[in-house]
Amino acid sequence: MPNLPALKDVITQHGLFTRKSLGQHFLLDSGITDKIALYAGDLKNHNIIEVGPGPGGLTRSLLNNGAKSLTVVEKDERCISIMQELSSAYGDGRLKILQADALKVNLLEQVPAPRRIVANLPYNVGTLMLLNWLDDIAVHGRAAYSSLTLMFQDEVAQRIIAAPDTSEYGRLSVMSQFLCECRYDFQLPPGAFSPPPKVHSAVITITPREKPLFPVSKEALEKVVAAAFGQRRKMLRSALKQLGVPVEELLEKAVIDGTLRAEVLDVATFCRLAQAYELMASK
Ligand code: SAM
Numbered sequence: 602m603p604n605l606p607a608l609k610d611v612i613t614q615h616g617l618f619t620r621k622s623l624g625q626h627f628l629l630d631s632g633i634t635d636k637i638a639l640y641a642g643d644l645k646n647h648n649i650i651e652v653g654p655g656p657g658g659l660t661r662s663l664l665n666n667g668a669k670s671l672t673v674v675e676k677d678e679r680c681i682s683i684m685q686e687l688s689s690a691y692g693d694g695r696l697k698i699l700q701a702d703a704l705k706v707n708l709l710e711q712v713p714a715p716r717r718i719v720a721n722l723p724y725n726v727g728t729l730m731l732l733n734w735l736d737d738i739a740v741h742g743r744a745a746y747s748s749l750t751l752m753f754q755d756e757v758a759q760r761i762i763a764a765p766d767t768s769e770y771g772r773l774s775v776m777s778q779f780l781c782e783c784r785y786d787f788q789l790p791p792g793a794f795s796p797p798p799k800v801h802s803a804v805i806t807i808t809p810r811e812k813p814l815f816p817v818s819k820e821a822l823e824k825v826v827a828a829a830f831g832q833r834r835k836m837l838r839s840a841l842k843q844l845g846v847p848v849e850e851l852l853e854k855a856v857i858d859g860t861l862r863a864e865v866l867d868v869a870t871f872c873r874l875a876q877a878y879e880l881m882a883s884k
Pocket of ligand 1: 623624625626627629652653654655656657658659674675676680701702703704720721722723724726748775
């Protein structure tokens with residue numbers, strides 16, 4: 602392990618005053634970043650991707666804990682020079698640096714498998730990033746990513762892992778759980794970050810399933826879930842009208858009571874609904 606300057610000094614030297622537009626809330630405690638690296642699982646046999654390394658606290662933990670390789674994707678050029686210094690300090694060629702918008706990068710082209718993503722995500726675009734990675738998983742399954750260990754606002758983490766019949770349960774829960782097993786790892790208070798955000802944060806680990814829960818297309822599931830939760834207070838027989846197929850027949854085929862509301866249907870039932878919809882829409 603190289604002898605590295607304190608993160609606080611790195612931030613001062615590189616003029617890394619935080620930019621709100623980039624969702625910058627840094628982790629300066631190596632106890633916390635080591636804990637994230639530990640929850641990510643095996644690093645030694647994986648090519649790790651870290652989105653938004655910032656001043657590099659989590660980056661150091663991932664390298665110190667033996668990442669086979671670590672590709673960092675960062676938009677802010679000030680962090681790129683920090684990463685270049687870090688790469689020279691380790692001097693082993695494991696750290697690869699991409700200056701790019703992670704929303705626009707094809708990670709599957711840039712980094713060889715097996716891959717894991719480990720990141721303290723910028724909150725403003727974290728959900729969008731996850732939706733992109735779920736698209737990769739829908740096509741390639743576990744071959745895309747062995748796992749994703751991600752920090753979100755706690756409220757978003759709760760939505761991803763939510764069970765039916767809770768106020769957090771919605772589109773993000775169904776689409777994530779259809780493709781992946783989702784585990785809540787731990788919560789962090791605002792004071793764990795510099796500067797502190799307004800809300801609590803949480804780390805979750807998302808592991809793609811061997812194959813999706815049911816043989817139904819992601820597109821069909823997305824359509825029925827969007828319609829059902831688009832009007833979550835309404836009964837299904839009314840909320841699903843916008844799908845453009847005869848609703849009573851659809852519900853009958855899927856064996857679902859039309860007076861129920863979307864939030865009580867579990868992921869398996871949504872998949873049944875999507876299967877029935879796919880059949881009817883293709884006629
Ligand atoms: N990983 C660092 C840590 O834990 O201290 C920083 C985390 S901070 C919450 C989010 C990081 O993502 C910032 O460094 C920010 O510049 C970067 N970022 C924001 N939007 C990005 C984007 N679209 N693509 C790549 N990086 C982005």
